Amino acid sequence: MNNFRKNFVRGVFSLLALSTVACQPSYGSIEFEPLSTPPVAVTVRSFLIEMPEGVAVVVRATPISDGREEYESGDKVDLYSRDRDVMTVHRRDHRREFVLVGVSAGSTCLEVEIDGEPQECIDVEITGASGT
């Protein structure tokens, strides 16, 4: 009887632990919504960011879960440029809004962190100065 009780309790805890993990969103990608209109066309997609040097775009970044659980608004999103000589990222006072600035021509990637956990690095291409 005692063994049954022990096993039962273990089973319940295991199920709880499993359900806790299963309730976590699973990172799939990040969606960018442009909030500004740059003077030239830029590409801001979940797998590629492309813009000329000297140009900036303001985006809202929304993480997309590929599991059944979605990210909540309280989940913290951070974006970092791996090479600040090529692209810089500036925060806005609104959560999940960022200013992406093409600094000089080159390639780098944009690191995505959710709640402090690195998720992926999105390719970034900064092209030479655009004609005005």
Next chain:
Amino acid sequence: MTRSPNVMNRFLQVSAGVMLAALTTVACDGDDGPAKEGELGVGNFIYRCVGDSDPFCSDGGVADTFPEAIAVGGRFNLDYNQDRDGALPNVIPGSDAVVMDGPSLVLTRAGFAVVLASQGFGDVIDLLHLTGRDVTRIATFTGDSQELITIELEVGERITLEGRPQDENRTTLAGSLDYEWGSDNEAVFEVASADQDESVEVEGVGPGTAQLLVTAGGFTQMIEVEVAGGSTTTDDGEDTGGPETDGSDDDGSSDGGSTDGGSSDGGSSDGDSSDGGSSEGGSDGSGSSSGGE
């Protein structure tokens, strides 16, 4: 009975106050300078000239309009005012296409250059793209805003010119640049005064043609200067030409050797003045802004 004029005065005062307030509100966009709304619509960027040589601030240091384009290398300033309450944001370069030069901003290359209005812990609240263009010509103007293709002077005449940096589309570019002015033949004309400024005084020295050289923003423009020796014109209209260095008169007209400078009235074309050929004539500045043309 006696209150009526007071009431009227009070009404006029209040009306004037309201109108002033309304005007101030409208002008507040620029806060005594031309403003352009930030791309996030939070507030306005205000253009400020630095120094005297910015062609957008010829009138008392305040620009009339927000520049369409700024010369590469030109110095300027931007302020930011926002519609909502809060501390004044800083305007900072967004990329190395625009850099700080002391308290001023300078564009380092042609193309777009983004500036950011930031506040608090560096949070960006607004941004603006500026357009930088290379100087590809320097237009030369007189006081009457007539662009000069060729400058025509009389000997001894002094004229004030103003250079304006332009791009290939002849759009005048904003920003303060350092100017260098020079003559390629000082026997024909001299640069009488220049202080790395956009304006210069040139003075006809002797008959002939020479080039005025002006450099700004890494570009050098040459403008032809034709100096006519008015007093050397003979009866048949033929100009004997050539600068006279010995001060002697070859035809009896008193064109050379004048040393008093007092007759440098510039623009004299009747041929009977005694001002020609004076190399120091006009040092008193008389006639210096006659405009020539």
